[in-house]
Amino acid sequence: MFRFGIFKTALSIVLLFASVCHATVEKDSIRNAYGSKNAIDKVLFYEKLDLNTKRSYQDFFYTSFPRLSQDPLIQNSKKNDIRYRFALAEVYNIKGDEINAINVLKSIRNDKEYKLSDTEYMNLLVALQKSYLNLNLYSNVFQINSEIGTLRKKGVYFPLWSYNIKSQLYARLYLYEKAIRQLKSEIRDLERYVQNDPLIIPSAYNDLGFYYSLNDNIDSSFYYYKRSLQLSERYLKKSQPEAYNRLTGTVKGNMAVLYCKRNDYKTAIPLLQEDISVNSGNKDDNLGSATSRILLSECYSRLQQYDRAKTVLLDVEQFLPHISQPATLVYFYKTKAELLKALKQTDRAYAYYKKAFRLNDSINKQNQSRLLGGNEILYHLEQQDDLIAQQQTAIQHKQKYILQIILSALMIITLFAFIYMINSRKKQLKIQKMNAEISAKNKVIKESLSEKETLLREIHHRVNNNLQMISGILALQQMYNTDDSIRLILQEGQARIQSIALIHKALYHSDNFARVSFESYLNELVTAIQKTYQNEAKTIHCIVDAGQIELNINTAIPLSLIINEIITNSFKHAFKNRSEGRINIRLSKLNDHYKLSISDNGIGLPDHFDPTNLHSIGFDLIMGLTKQLDGELTWQNQNGTQINITFNEITTQS
The missing domain is CATH 1.25.40.10 (Tetratricopeptide repeat domain)
Structure with missing residues (x-):
């Protein structure tokens, strides 16, 4: 894993991004060719380079390209200025400076002195979508994707090498x-x-x-x-x-x-x-x-x-x-x-393991910071949009005031007709405003649900990662401990943690965060236990049958721990002095409750077996978790061992 x-x-x-495989050019020739041209020709030269070359020279262009903004050839031509800003946004995007890239692209979109063609607007949306995707602002990506879809229906050309942005987002x-x-x-x-x-x-x-x-x-x-x-x-x-x-x-x-x-x-x-x-x-x-x-x-x-x-x-x-x-x-x-x-070379190996775990922990912290930082970035971007909207609203209010003066002068001549028009206009504006408010609220609700779904998926993913890290730490402790009894305890603890981690893994891979599909989960759990306890001298076959049963997480976690303990005990004790064996795991629903049955064809339980007198952590855990599930535990010797547990699904967290 x-x-x-x-x-x-x-x-x-x-x-x-392996798709971009065009040839690169010698570095000195690129710099020399760029330096020999005037401002707008430098922009045209940059546009003709393939993407792989642009990435190779990202530091050079990131330093030199912003200086062109003060050149008269660019400042005095709106067409040249827009072309330069498109290229500058790409330079920022390749360097990973997405905030500056977004600000440049928004300045192009809000420039009232230049009307973008449909093709230029398509290129702007694609560039914005890439930057939002790199910032993990997924709601913005979906919003822009909707605008791109509208343009594509109109027949506007879509840049071919931007084909996989939406599939990347799902991945x-x-x-x-x-x-x-x-x-x-x-x-x-x-x-x-x-x-x-x-x-x-x-x-x-x-x-x-x-x-x-x-x-x-x-x-x-x-x-x-x-x-x-x-x-x-x-x-x-x-x-x-x-x-x-x-x-x-x-x-x-x-x-x-x-x-x-x-x-x-x-x-x-x-x-x-x-x-x-x-x-x-x-x-x-x-x-x-x-x-x-x-x-x-x-x-x-x-x-x-x-x-x-x-x-x-x-x-x-x-x-x-x-x-x-x-x-x-x-x-x-x-x-x-x-x-x-x-x-x-155990000591040196341990030192590199420590480096790996420390850096991995640092990556998790960076991902958390990036997730939180994305919300802060979105807040600042929305503030800028609000400021632009306020300025446009002020202009609209001023224009409306002038219009009211003109209408007041005309009212003297056409009083009755004007009153009728005003009343009709007010009703129409009210209806439009109500429709706009409803649409805005629906949009906010959809975005909120999308964000919560993303965060919930991220929570299950991070819980699984943290449990895997704890499992790895126990594995390290086991490797450096020579006491067999302690190594066994660490191994059992690692297996229990792994059984819980698999629950969270199943949830973040699922579209339904509330319930776990138990057949696929049991197959994965059994595979993990087989890898831990199977050896070349024995062949143990495990057969799983759970049908289409799904359980909520409050029931799934204690049940997974029970199953882990029973199967682990079978692997460890049921097949002594035997070269092969079989374990059957069956989960079924009976009216309003469930039945778990685990059997093996091993040596069976000892005579007068009573788990209450064993003082075993494993059986204590099984009995305690069975009680938590409001269940009943029975066992019998019949060509091996069979353990049955009937239980109810937990509907609320106790």
């Missing part, structure tokens, strides 16, 4: 099924454009394969990665060989990740080596070069080729000073620690 979670976060930055909210459906719809739209870039469709299928991998659908992910390679071979290999090499290298690196998830490290290694070979020609992609090498080192470690793993990690260290993504550094520290642990 920890290993691929970190790698997924670090690599997603590369994968979602960031962990709604991977929606992200996949949205991206498929976006690909269908792209295929309608005969003038599309031959690079964009293969890149989109790469993104689709990546979303399936996030959703743990490995077979579909492989299918779309291979589809991306087929289209690249057909359309890119001859026309754009450098873009072809970069995209296929990236796709094969992504496929290597899937093979690693299947523990097929031998197959993953040549794919990663090809990806690294392609990346070696791109000196600006330090993040992609580092992440591919870290995974390659991990593959060698899994195959116990420790010398090769060590050599690759040493190569990674040259990229670390140039990487600003902390998740990649966490992944590096974790991989280094696991290699040192395998080499029996």
Whole structure:
């Protein structure tokens, strides 16, 4: 969980934007060409650069571009000024200075001296949407997406390389099924454009394969990665060989990740080596070069080729000073620690584990700050909008006052007709105002519900992350403790925490935050217990049957702990001196209550078994949680052990 979670976060930055694979230019030639031109020609020169080159020179343009605002060639031409401000907003966006980017774009939209064409307004909305997405202001993203949809219905051209903003938004909210459906719809739209870039469709299928991998659908992910390679071979290999090499290298690196998830490290290694070979020609992609090498080192470690793993990690260290993504550094520290642990260098391994956990904790704190900061940013942006609205309202009031004077003069001539018109006008304005107020309130309610849903999903996600961190700390304590009894206690505590964490994971992946689908949850819980207690000498089969039963979180958590204790006891005690066994877990609903039945074909319970005299934490926990569920516990020996618990669903938090 920890290993691929970190790698997924670090690599997603590369994968979602791997579509832009155009060639870069020597740095000195770019600076010299830019410096030799006048102000407006510098803007035109910047516009013609491909996105990859703009990203490579982001610091240079971020420093030099704002100085052009004082140039007379730009100040004295409104058309040049608007063109310059569009380019300046992109410079801020690429650098990550989203506040300045938004302010520049809003200044263009509010400029009354220049009327934007539909195409220019579409480009402005797309740029605003990107900045709001990077600030996690999702309600603003949805609002702008609605305006973009209106323009597209009118036939206004939509920038092709902005096709996946909405699917990215769903992915960031962990709604991977929606992200996949949205991206498929976006690909269908792209295929309608005969003038599309031959690079964009293969890149989109790469993104689709990546979303399936996030959703743990490995077979579909492989299918779309291979589809991306087929289209690249057909359309890119001859026309754009450098873009072809970069995209296929990236796709094969992504496929290597899937093979690693299947523990097929031998197959993953040549794919990663090809990806690294392609990346070696791109000196600006330090993040992609580092992440591919870290995974390659991990593959060698899994195959116990420790010398090769060590050599690759040493190569990674040259990229670390140039990487600003902390998740990649966490992944590096974790991989280094696991290699040192395998080499029996325990103290050094522990030091790198500590670095990884500290940095990971720092990332969580930064994410919380960013979430809170996003609300503060939204507040300041709304303040600016309110100030502009107040100024426009003042102008409207002044115009209305002048109009009232004129109407008063005309009233003398057409008194009766005017009174009729005024009364009709007042009624119409009142109705319009009431409609506007209702619409505004409905909009606020919808935005509030959307924000609360996002925050609730984020809460479950953070609870799961914190529980996983506690589980990791217990694992560290277990690794450095030599007392077998204490190690057993830590292992059992880790398993109990894991059973609760899986509940929160199921909730933040679900569209329904109130109830947990227990069949999928039990399958995941049983898999986790099997990984902990299964060994090569024994084969224990677990059969789960929970039908379509869903339980609220107040019932799910104590029930998950009961199931964890019973299955763990079966793995530990039921199959002594046996090479295989079977455990059946069945959850069913009987009228107004539920029945949990767990049985195994093991050695059975001892004669005169009485859990009240055991002084066992596990059975004490089972009996206490059964009582909390207002349930009844029974057991019997019948070709093994069978434990039955009938219980009621808890409707309120006690």
